[in-house]
Amino acid sequence: MAKLKVGVLISGRGSNMAALIEAAKASDYPAEIVCVLSNVASAPGLQMAAKAGIATEVVSHRDFADRESFDRTVSATLEKHGVEFVVLAGFMRILSAWFPQHWAGRLINIHPSLLPAFKGLHVQRQALDAGVRLSGCTVHLVTGELDGGPIVAQAAVPVLRGDTEEALSARILRQEHRLYPLVVRWFGERRVTVSGGKVEVTGVPPDATLLFSPDP
Numbered sequence: 001m002a003k004l005k006v007g008v009l010i011s012g013r014g015s016n017m018a019a020l021i022e023a024a025k026a027s028d029y030p031a032e033i034v035c036v037l038s039n040v041a042s043a044p045g046l047q048m049a050a051k052a053g054i055a056t057e058v059v060s061h062r063d064f065a066d067r068e069s070f071d072r073t074v075s076a077t078l079e080k081h082g083v084e085f086v087v088l089a090g091f092m093r094i095l096s097a098w099f100p101q102h103w104a105g106r107l108i109n110i111h112p113s114l115l116p117a118f119k120g121l122h123v124q125r126q127a128l129d130a131g132v133r134l135s136g137c138t139v140h141l142v143t144g145e146l147d148g149g150p151i152v153a154q155a156a157v158p159v160l161r162g163d164t165e166e167a168l169s170a171r172i173l174r175q176e177h178r179l180y181p182l183v184v185r186w187f188g189e190r191r192v193t194v195s196g197g198k199v200e201v202t203g204v205p206p207d208a209t210l211l212f213s214p215d216p
């Protein structure tokens with residue numbers, strides 16, 4: 001089966017993108033990163049991608065009058081590189097309705113909470129303020145709803161007494177780096193289906209879509 005051609009959208013650091021690039025180096029990985037696109041020209045992740053020999057693109061939202069025309073240009077740019085599947089990895093722009101419709105079933109996001117809890121920004125602060133004992137990250141298909149859409153997989157981490165936002169973020173991020181490459185692998189292997197808003201990943205153990213942090 002041909003490798004799934006993946007485009008990664010970032011706005012900043014790009015550590016999830018780096019985890020995907022690393023995973024895709026394995027010859028048996030069923031996806032290849034063909035383009036990394038950022039809406040921010042100074043995003044550090046762009047340089048990392050270029051160093052890894054991956055095509056990079058910048059499409060600044062500031063150059064567009066409305067969200068949809070930005071989204072259409074992003075989409076056309078990805079398609080120019082042959083992208084078949086789009087991965088949002090710290091892409092901090094709200095999409096217009098057009099984008100998830102155009103990429104329906106071929107667009108995923110990672111979010112640093114156990115959705116549907118704690119949507120939007122300052123997610124780890126929200127978790128600490130709520131006093132939850134468990135948090136984590138979620139990979140979901142993207143629909144028109146902000147941080148909504150069918151859940152593909154989650155990784156759970158403990159929230160420890162005395163945690164700061166930084167400590168909790170770092171603990172979650174370590175799990176993001178495990179979870180995202182795993183999920184992209186499943187899409188590459190064409191294992192993921194959606195029915196009635198629920199995701200099925202065929203041919204993996206039933207508990208494969210829930211990871212637990214091995215470290216406190």
Ligand code: GAR
Binds near residue numbers: 017176
């Ligand atoms: C990650 O923690 C990701 O889950 C979060 O931004 C960070 C990006 O880090 N995304 C969101 O909050 C989306 N709602 P990275 O640039 O190092 O991958």
